[in-house]
Amino acid sequence: MPSAERLELEIRQRSLVAALVAGADPPADVDGTRIRVQAAALLRKRARAVARAQPELAAALGAEFGPAFRGYAASRPGPAPGCTAADAGEFARYLRGAGQGRGREVRRAASRVTRASRGARRRPG
Amino acid sequence: MGQPWGLSGPQFLGVYAAGIGLTIVIPFITRQVIRGLPGRRTRRELDPYEVGYLVGGPRRAAEVVIAEGVDCGALRVDSTGKVTKAYQAVPTGPHAGALDRITLDGVSTHALAAMLKSDPSIARIGPDLSADGLVISRGRMSALRLISAVLIVALLVTGILRLIEGSHNHRPIGNLTTLFVLSIIVGFFVLMSTVGRSATTRKGAAYLRRLRKADAAGLALPSSLAFSGAPVSALNAAAIGGGAVLLGIALSGFSAVPDEEMRRALLAGGRMTRAAPAGPDPHGAAGPGLGIGIGWRTEIDLTVARLPRVDFVEVENVVPDRAAASLLALRARGVPVVPHGVSLSLGGAARPDQARLSRLAALAETFDSPLVSEHVAFCRAGGMEAGHLLPVPRTRAALDILTENVVIAQAALPVPLAVENIAALVRWPEDEMTEGEFLSELVERTGVLLLVDVANLYTAQVNFGADPVRALDALPLDRIGYVHVAGGMLRDGLWHDTHAHPVPEAILDVLAALAERARPPGVLMERDDAYPADAELAAELAAIRAAVDGGRARPATLATGSRHAVR
Numbered sequence: 001m002p003s004a005e006r007l008e009l010e011i012r013q014r015s016l017v018a019a020l021v022a023g024a025d026p027p028a029d030v031d032g033t034r035i036r037v038q039a040a041a042l043l044r045k046r047a048r049a050v051a052r053a054q055p056e057l058a059a060a061l062g063a064e065f066g067p068a069f070r071g072y073a074a075s076r077p078g079p080a081p082g083c084t085a086a087d088a089g090e091f092a093r094y095l096r097g098a099g100q101g102r103g104r105e106v107r108r109a110a111s112r113v114t115r116a117s118r119g120a121r122r123r124p125g
Numbered sequence: 126m127g128q129p130w131g132l133s134g135p136q137f138l139g140v141y142a143a144g145i146g147l148t149i150v151i152p153f154i155t156r157q158v159i160r161g162l163p164g165r166r167t168r169r170e171l172d173p174y175e176v177g178y179l180v181g182g183p184r185r186a187a188e189v190v191i192a193e194g195v196d197c198g199a200l201r202v203d204s205t206g207k208v209t210k211a212y213q214a215v216p217t218g219p220h221a222g223a224l225d226r227i228t229l230d231g232v233s234t235h236a237l238a239a240m241l242k243s244d245p246s247i248a249r250i251g252p253d254l255s256a257d258g259l260v261i262s263r264g265r266m267s268a269l270r271l272i273s274a275v276l277i278v279a280l281l282v283t284g285i286l287r288l289i290e291g292s293h294n295h296r297p298i299g300n301l302t303t304l305f306v307l308s309i310i311v312g313f314f315v316l317m318s319t320v321g322r323s324a325t326t327r328k329g330a331a332y333l334r335r336l337r338k339a340d341a342a343g344l345a346l347p348s349s350l351a352f353s354g355a356p357v358s359a360l361n362a363a364a365i366g367g368g369a370v371l372l373g374i375a376l377s378g379f380s381a382v383p384d385e386e387m388r389r390a391l392l393a394g395g396r397m398t399r400a401a402p403a404g405p406d407p408h409g410a411a412g413p414g415l416g417i418g419i420g421w422r423t424e425i426d427l428t429v430a431r432l433p434r435v436d437f438v439e440v441e442n443v444v445p446d447r448a449a450a451s452l453l454a455l456r457a458r459g460v461p462v463v464p465h466g467v468s469l470s471l472g473g474a475a476r477p478d479q480a481r482l483s484r485l486a487a488l489a490e491t492f493d494s495p496l497v498s499e500h501v502a503f504c505r506a507g508g509m510e511a512g513h514l515l516p517v518p519r520t521r522a523a524l525d526i527l528t529e530n531v532v533i534a535q536a537a538l539p540v541p542l543a544v545e546n547i548a549a550l551v552r553w554p555e556d557e558m559t560e561g562e563f564l565s566e567l568v569e570r571t572g573v574l575l576l577v578d579v580a581n582l583y584t585a586q587v588n589f590g591a592d593p594v595r596a597l598d599a600l601p602l603d604r605i606g607y608v609h610v611a612g613g614m615l616r617d618g619l620w621h622d623t624h625a626h627p628v629p630e631a632i633l634d635v636l637a638a639l640a641e642r643a644r645p646p647g648v649l650m651e652r653d654d655a656y657p658a659d660a661e662l663a664a665e666l667a668a669i670r671a672a673v674d675g676g677r678a679r680p681a682t683l684a685t686g687s688r689h690a691v692r
Contacts, residue, residue, distance in 0.1 A: 002475070005525065006474045009523055010475070010506060013507075021511060030554065035551060038551055042513050045512070048654065077512070080510050
């Protein structure tokens with residue numbers, strides 16, 4: 001059973017994480033601009049990790065990659081550190097789901113990533 | 126009943142067999158004639174890319190281009206054969222443009238060669254060589270293919286008609302069936318010999334024979350073959366060996382690369398290989414301390430193994446049983462490996478996860494590490510992963526929880542733990558202490574070691590106006606396990622600790638200020654992305670070494686002066 005102090009810290013920290021990865025309002029008295037900057041930096045870092053883990057998928061998407069990844073990650077907190085492969089797999093599944101209008105290259109790369117990610121959920125990216 | 130087509134069965138078999146013979150002989154003779162035809166012009170000497178094309182078509186030429194890219198530092202290959210472009214590196218050689226046009230990172234040498242071979246710059250070599258009469262031109266090859274195809278079709282149609290006729294009239298067709306199957310096989314091989322890689326002319330073959338003989342005998346080669354586009358860096362030259370080796374690669378592929386590790390990497394093409402442990406490191410680890418090190422990452426594993434004077438390395442996200450062979454080889458050479466955790470969330474509200482702790486402990490056992498490190502941060506809350514290290518509120522209450530968590534971690538780890546100050550963009554309004562005070566108190570309560578990240582002290586200076594020298598003066602510097610240095614970038618007035626940019630002078634100044642106050646046992650550079658060429662990484666490590674040595678050499682009375690330098 002966590003102590004009252006731990007519960008209080010949990011609430012405080014959860015408000016920050018929710019603001020950063022789930023689009024919630026910033027915690028009381030924390031600079032909202034900084035939160036947005038940090039959230040954008042997090043997203044860039046996460047997108048870059050996925051692009052590096054799946055170069056073919058990133059190449060197939062080209063300039064579309066950034067907007068597509070932002071669309072995917074908007075309300076989806078990322079995986080634990082070192083689990084980029086899982087994130088890439090989820091992103092590929094998202095692409096296949098929202099795949100209307102995307103090229104054959106993208107669909108093919110996405111299916112390849114989904115297949116590969118099934119066997120490698122927790123392998124470090 | 127008369128003989129169909131005026132031929133008896135055995136007679137037809139004889140004619141058909143002769144037809145098969147002609148289907149082999151006519152394309153062969155045609156090819157020999159074509160091979161002997163002269164080109165439109167007489168030839169200067171070839172360069173290694175052209176030799177590669179002559180031997181193995183555009184694919185081999187592409188391999189020579191890849192080898193040159195690695196040689197000049199524009200490309201980097203890791204031990205699994207994955208190739209990345211070096212950050213801001215400028216490729217050299219006549220096909221530098223082809224490398225410039227490549228946008229994919231992290232693909233195998235195999236896939237990269239496949240992409241390069243259709244690049245206009247490399248595809249152009251073929252017509253060029255055929256104009257010189259060294260490879261059979263596309264038009265002549267098509268003519269040969271047409272002749273072969275006509276012969277094969279005629280043969281097969283005749284065979285089919287006779288088979289139909291024979292089975293229709295209940296004649297024995299066993300022998301004809303055998304010959305027909307043979308004609309299919311022959312037809313297949315004759316046709317296959319006219320597609321695929323470019324065939325050399327007799328002149329081209331003679332040129333190659335001369336070249337191989339000269340190469341094997343170590344004779345002086347034509348001057349054009351001794352070239353490499355630009356002076357190669359000393360580091361990479363050891364790996365590939367410059368222009369003369371490019372010729373070897375043109376003749377025999379990547380297996381001609383003299384350096385075993387590099388050869389395996391280039392040949393691996395994306396498959397995992399088990400590298401043989403290398404001999405003892407000539408430089409060895411620094412005496413009692415750790416020395417100067419670099420973060421080990423798979424993309425730069427061969428670079429790390431080759432950089433001069435890497436005294437120790439740090440690893441993130443390595444799974445104990447699945448450590449890369451190249452990492453184990455480095456350890457076997459005597460280079461200390463420090464596991465660096467990023468996901469314990471020591472500053473979080475929850476107690477550290479036992480599974481994560483035992484993984485870190487197992488890593489420390491695997492590598493016989495002198496210590497392990499983690500951050501004073503939290504990275505998850507309420508079931509959500511932040512994907513990054515976030516600052517702990519610097520309050521008494523949070524410090525109590527952090528203390529408890531650090532003690533739990535220390536108990537689970539077989540070696541000392543060092544904790545690191547993070548780079549933050551946000552801060553808590555309830556902060557009661559400075560970072561220096563907070564960390565000092567933590568050290569006092571737990572005896573934990575410090576991993577002082579000077580880049581993060583600089584980050585706090587830019588983002589929150591916290592003086593890094595005052596922070597250093599507040600910290601118990603005798604408790605430093607080691608030090609981190611990394612590059613970052615300024616964006617809209619805020620410092621982003623990217624680990625993807627060069628280490629700026631201002632951060633080296635903080636390092637020098639630290640070294641003036643206490644000799645750090647180790648200093649490690651973190652670079653996680655946009656890896657520059659080997660030579661540039663080596664220069665950055667040298668600058669770090671100089672900052673540490675310079676700082677140590679300077680008398681303590683200059684300490685106040687350095688405050689201005691840091692600002």
